[in-house]
Each structure stands twice: as C-alpha cells, then as structure tokens.
Amino acid sequence: MSEETLSTLTHPRCTAPVTAAAVPLCVDLDGTLVLTDTLVEGMLALVTHRKLWWCLAGLSSGRAMFKQRVAEAAALDVSLLPLNQDLLAYLHTQKAAGRTLVLATAADSAVAHAVADHLGLFDEVIASDGHDNLKGAAKAAALVRRFGERGFAYAGDSPSDVAIWQKAQRAILVNTGSRLSAQLRDKLPIEAEFGSQADRLRPLLQAMRPHQWVKNLLVFVPIFTAHALTEWAAWSGALLMFVAFCATASGIYLGNDLMDLAADRRHPRKRLRPFARGALPPQQGVAYAALLVCLGAIAGWLAGSPPIILIYAALSMTYSLHLKQQPLADVFTLAALYTIRLVGGGEASGHALSLWLLAFSTFLFLSLALMKRVQELLALRVSRIARRGYMTGDEAILQMFGCASAFAASVVxxxxxxxxxxxxxxxxxxxxxxxxxxxxxxQCRLWLSTARGYMRDDPILYAARDWVSWLVAGLSAVLLVAAQSITLTGL
Known part of the structure; x- marks a missing residue:
C-alpha cells in the first residue's frame, strides 16, 4: 500500500475511513489504553509499602513533581496492567498501515516510556516530566506545538480530554459514556468508538463479595447458644450487627483488592477480580470502600456496639497492610476476625459469649484459617506466595497445626x-x-478435602456449598434442641 493510496481500515466500531497516510494518532494512557489509573495504582502500592507520605511532600512542588515521585517510588510492573484489548487491536491495525502512533498522557514520563517499551507500538511519547503536568488544556497545547492544530487524531476517555479533541482533526472515543459521546458526535468527526462506560454495578457487587457475608451469620450464634430464639430485641440487635459486619467487610474487601493488585494479577484465579482485570477503576474503589466502612460504623452504632466494628475494621486493615505478610500472625488474625463476629453478635443481642464458646470457637477458627493458607500453598506450588510469608515447604507443618487445632476444639x-x-x-x-x-x-473431612486439592475457596464458603456440612449442621441443631427439651432418665 502506497502512502497516497486511500484505503478503508475496517473495524466494527469505526465510523469514518482512515488512510494509511492519516494524521498521527495520539493515544491517552489512563482509562484509555489501560483500564486503570496508573497514578492511583502507584499511590496504592506506596500505601502498601508505607511510602506514600514521602511522596505527598512532593505536592508542594506541583502535581507533575508528585507524579514523578510516585512513579519512581512505586516502580509499577507495567506488564501486569490491564489493557484495552479492542483499542490495542485497532492500534496494531493502524501501525501495520504505516500510521504514526504517539502515546500522549498526563502520566509521568517514566510510566509512559515503560508502557511504550513494553508494547513496542509507539513512535513517540509525550508525557508529564516532573515540571509540566500534561492534562487537559496543557496536553492540548503540547500536541498543537508538536503537530499543529488539526494535525493529529486523539483517543481519550474522559471530559478532561474535550479540550484536546477540540484541537484535533479526528476523535477516537474510548469508554466515554453515552452522554459525552452524544455531545462529541455533534461537534467532531469520530474516527472510531470503543464501547461506552460499562455497567459498574455488577463488578462492584462482585468486588464486594456478598457470598462472603455468610461468615457474618456468626453474629446470630449467641442467640442460639443462649436459647433466646423468641427474644425479638435480640434478633433486631443481631440483625443490625449483621448489616454492620457485611458493609464493613465489603469495604475492607475492596481495600484489600486495591492493595493486592499486582499480586492478584499474577494469580491464576484472582487476576479475574474486577480491579485486577480493569472492570472497576481504582479511584472508584477507594471511594466505595470508604463509604461502606462508614455505613458499617453507623449500623454498628445503631446496634449499640460501635467499638466492635471499629476494632474489626482496624484489625482487618492492619491485616491487609502488614499482618498478611507475617507467617502465623496472619492466621491468628483471621481466627480473631471470626471470633470478633461472635463477640459482636453477643453484644448486640444482649447475650455475651461464654468462656466455653469462646474457647471452642478460637480453636475452630484457627483451624479454618490454617486450612485456607494450606489450600493456597497446595494450589499455587510456588517458591513463595506473593504478599504472603509462606513457602511451599510449609504446608506440612501448617497442616499439623491446623489438625491439632481442630482436635483441640473438639476436646473443648x-x-x-x-x-x-x-x-x-x-x-x-x-x-x-x-x-x-x-x-x-x-473438621477431619474438610482437612482431607484440603489435602486432596478439593478446597478451592475459603473453608466456610466451601462448607456453605457442601451437603455434608449442611447435614452436620442440621444434625447438631437437632441434638441441641433434643438436649434442651428432652429429659432422659438413667443417664
């Protein structure tokens, strides 16, 4: 194909023909080429490693300097970033046709060049450099200086890109949303469109993990052990505490996923989580996490036990940020988080835990926490689990700890x-x-399932879908009722 030949490059969402000798195509990075925000991801990585405060000092020198410091300190692995595969395929087509591709982003130059080097597609990189923050009008001015007004096409995704599209010859819309897309179609020639902003509700619910709320049913256990099934005040208090734990836990799950982005993307199964695959932007995750934790605190206050929720939230966040990486401390923390649910239910229902129930639950939950770690080790079979303190040779000793704890619970x-x-x-x-x-x-059956590789989830979630576990629960409930209501003579 000669440079003078006009040829239409077909694409399912192209709305205008593109020539091989077309104007350079400038492509935004965050939210366009990658389905995330690299600055937010860098900040989250620094929170995980407790370096963010050092970078925040750079804000006094401007946003561009702040971005540079975050990029240097976080050192993101750009090969793990979720890419917009539809746009990437289009860029490959344009590159094959001889078109000049430019990565034009407000992200720091170090991040932009790392992405460009990884993909091997771009002829040039225009990015923030520690002095100039190339966002919105500043990026538009930089592109006009480089290519002239109407001398380039631009692919972007957000309202801040409108100032750039106004100076461009053509626009490529990427996940812009129906309202913004409609406004731009009336004002600009649209070269191609790649989707609209997808429904965020489904991935948000997935990230909140409502299936994990089954663990919060533990708040109702003190009502059963206290034989207070007819006390409606106890049920209402426990129900509020259930809501509080569900909201708080979901907020913590969002925060945990945000802290674990790099590790999750290396995991064969966790890489499909909403934040890891780019279905939810990380900045929205931060907002939703804060909102859910606040809702949990309010529900805990209404239940009359706000300290319980605050302790649970603080311990969960400490676990996510630090204790998760500490061998044994992590499983003891998980066991404590289970036990806190029991304590919260007892406080909210007005039936405090007995020492017998506390001792039994402590050993039981420690066994289940160890089971969770053993199944991770057996599933991955790597030298070290990312963001964990265990190695593949540890599963035998952890299994011994877990089985011993299971038997201890039965002894209690x-x-x-x-x-x-x-x-x-x-x-x-x-x-x-x-x-x-x-x-x-x-418990022995759960451990045998773990050793055989059948345990694919959290043990409590596994038990919730296991008919034998339901049979055990039903039989135990029948025996409790019988022991309470039937009088046996001669025993």
Missing part, C-alpha cells in the same frame, strides 16, 4: 458437655456427646 466441646454449665443449661446434656464426633468428623 467434650469438656463443656460434662461441665456444670451444661448441666444447668440442658435437661439432657448427655445427648450433646453425640455432637463431639459429628463436629470432629466434619
């Missing part, structure tokens, strides 16, 4: 059955003995 349950507390609370405490082997069987 057995001791409770013959305690004076059980004698006072149940008409026939001897019936409770049957629960001991049932619970021990259930």
């Amino acid at each position: 349950l057995a001791l409770f059955v013959q305690s004076e507390t059980a004698m006072r609370q149940y008409r026939s405490p001897a019936l409770l003995w049957a629960i001991v082997p049932v619970v021990l069987f259930w």
Whole structure:
C-alpha cells in the first residue's frame, strides 16, 4: 500500500475511513489504553509499602513533581496492567498501515516510556516530566506545538480530554459514556468508538463479595447458644450487627483488592477480580470502600456496639497492610476476625459469649484459617506466595497445626458437655456427646478435602456449598434442641 493510496481500515466500531497516510494518532494512557489509573495504582502500592507520605511532600512542588515521585517510588510492573484489548487491536491495525502512533498522557514520563517499551507500538511519547503536568488544556497545547492544530487524531476517555479533541482533526472515543459521546458526535468527526462506560454495578457487587457475608451469620450464634430464639430485641440487635459486619467487610474487601493488585494479577484465579482485570477503576474503589466502612460504623452504632466494628475494621486493615505478610500472625488474625463476629453478635443481642464458646470457637477458627493458607500453598506450588510469608515447604507443618487445632476444639466441646454449665443449661446434656464426633468428623473431612486439592475457596464458603456440612449442621441443631427439651432418665 502506497502512502497516497486511500484505503478503508475496517473495524466494527469505526465510523469514518482512515488512510494509511492519516494524521498521527495520539493515544491517552489512563482509562484509555489501560483500564486503570496508573497514578492511583502507584499511590496504592506506596500505601502498601508505607511510602506514600514521602511522596505527598512532593505536592508542594506541583502535581507533575508528585507524579514523578510516585512513579519512581512505586516502580509499577507495567506488564501486569490491564489493557484495552479492542483499542490495542485497532492500534496494531493502524501501525501495520504505516500510521504514526504517539502515546500522549498526563502520566509521568517514566510510566509512559515503560508502557511504550513494553508494547513496542509507539513512535513517540509525550508525557508529564516532573515540571509540566500534561492534562487537559496543557496536553492540548503540547500536541498543537508538536503537530499543529488539526494535525493529529486523539483517543481519550474522559471530559478532561474535550479540550484536546477540540484541537484535533479526528476523535477516537474510548469508554466515554453515552452522554459525552452524544455531545462529541455533534461537534467532531469520530474516527472510531470503543464501547461506552460499562455497567459498574455488577463488578462492584462482585468486588464486594456478598457470598462472603455468610461468615457474618456468626453474629446470630449467641442467640442460639443462649436459647433466646423468641427474644425479638435480640434478633433486631443481631440483625443490625449483621448489616454492620457485611458493609464493613465489603469495604475492607475492596481495600484489600486495591492493595493486592499486582499480586492478584499474577494469580491464576484472582487476576479475574474486577480491579485486577480493569472492570472497576481504582479511584472508584477507594471511594466505595470508604463509604461502606462508614455505613458499617453507623449500623454498628445503631446496634449499640460501635467499638466492635471499629476494632474489626482496624484489625482487618492492619491485616491487609502488614499482618498478611507475617507467617502465623496472619492466621491468628483471621481466627480473631471470626471470633470478633461472635463477640459482636453477643453484644448486640444482649447475650455475651461464654468462656466455653469462646474457647471452642478460637480453636475452630484457627483451624479454618490454617486450612485456607494450606489450600493456597497446595494450589499455587510456588517458591513463595506473593504478599504472603509462606513457602511451599510449609504446608506440612501448617497442616499439623491446623489438625491439632481442630482436635483441640473438639476436646473443648467434650469438656463443656460434662461441665456444670451444661448441666444447668440442658435437661439432657448427655445427648450433646453425640455432637463431639459429628463436629470432629466434619473438621477431619474438610482437612482431607484440603489435602486432596478439593478446597478451592475459603473453608466456610466451601462448607456453605457442601451437603455434608449442611447435614452436620442440621444434625447438631437437632441434638441441641433434643438436649434442651428432652429429659432422659438413667443417664
């Protein structure tokens, strides 16, 4: 194809023909070429490594200097960034036709050049350099100086790009949203469009992990153990605490995913999470996380137990930022987070936990936390789990810890059955003995499933979908009711 030959380059969303000798195509980075914001990701990485405050000092020298300091300190692995595959395919087509491609971004020059080097597509890079922040009108002025007014086409995604499109010959719209797209179609020749802003609700709900809310049903356990099933005040308080834990946990999950972006993108399964794959922008994730944690605090206050929610949130965030990387400290923290749900339910319902329930749950939850780590090690089989403190040789000792903790929980349950507390609370405490082997069987079965590689999720989520676990729960409930209501003679 000669440079003078006019040829239409077909693309399903092209609205105007493009020539091989067309004006240079300038492409935005954040939200356009990559489905994320590299500055926000860099800041999140610095929060994880506790370096953000050093970079914030650069704000006094301007936004461009701040970006440069974040880029230097964060050192993002650009090969992991989620790319807009439709736009990327279009750029390959344009490159093959001989068109000049320019990466024009407000991101720092170091990040922009790293992306350009990784893709090997761009002939030139125009980016912020520590002195000039090339966003909006500043980027438009830089492109006009380089190519002249109407001497370039521009691919962008946000309202801040309108000032650039006004100086461009052609516009390429990338995830701009229906309203902005309609406004631009009336004013500019549109070369191509790549989707509109996708529905954020579904990926947001996915990132909130509502399936994890099953863990928060633990807040209702104190009502059952206190035999207070007819106390509606207890149920209303526990329900508010359930809402508080659900909102707070979802906010923490969002924050945890934002902190784990690089690690999740290396994971064979977690790379499909909304933030990791670019279905949700990280800046929205930060806002939603803060909102959910605030809603959780309000619900906890209405339930009469705000300190419980605050402790849960603080411990969860400490876990995400630091304790997750500490061997053994991480599993003890996970066990504590389970136990806090029980404590919160007891406080909100007015039925505080007995020491027996606290001892049993502590060993049980520690076993389940160890099970979660063992299944991760067995699934990945790598020298070290990213952002974890374990290595592949550790699964044997962790399995031993977990099984020992499972048996310890059953021992505590057995001791409770013959305690004076059980004698006072149940008409026939001897019936409770049957629960001991049932619970021990259930825990041994979970550990066997883990060792065989069947445990693909959090153990509680696995149990929620496991018919044997439901059978164990049902049988235990029947035995509890029978021990409470039936009087056996001769025992």
